[in-house]
Amino acid sequence: MLYSIIYTSLPTIVVGILDKDLSRRTLLKYPQLYGAGQRHECYNAKLFWLTMVDTLWQSAAIFFIPLLAYWGSSIDISSLGDLWILAVVILVNLHLAIDVIRWTWTTHAVIWGSIIATFICVTVIDALPSLIGYW
Helix, strand or coil: CHHHHHHHHHHHHHHHHHCCCCCHHHHHHCHHHHHHHHCCCCCCHHHHHHHHHHHHHHHHHHHHHHHHHCCCCCCCHHHHHHHHHHHHHHHHHHHHHHHCCCCCHHHHHHHHHHHHHHHHHHHHHHHCCCCCCCC
């Protein structure tokens, strides 16, 4: 769980800070643009519950598809865990990439770099004989 938190939090924070669809000057010039948020038109209870159902569906798919695909095989729990970690990191970062409005080199580096770093770290951890995931 720590791996997926580490490799998905940095891209989310960077995109949250850098991704802006309107400039500060535009927002200050037209304060009525905040009205939709104040009237709860953009994010409401229906959208919240729809997001929760979507999240549950994705979690179940990420867990059960690999589990059932490798059921009865000789794969160990560590290798299955690696697959789950990679699936979570890729899914979260792809969802984030879909929502990005303004792409910069920083957002590219953080989103795609996070996926690459996950692959590298999982491979290195599995290659160390002193750790559980050793091949």
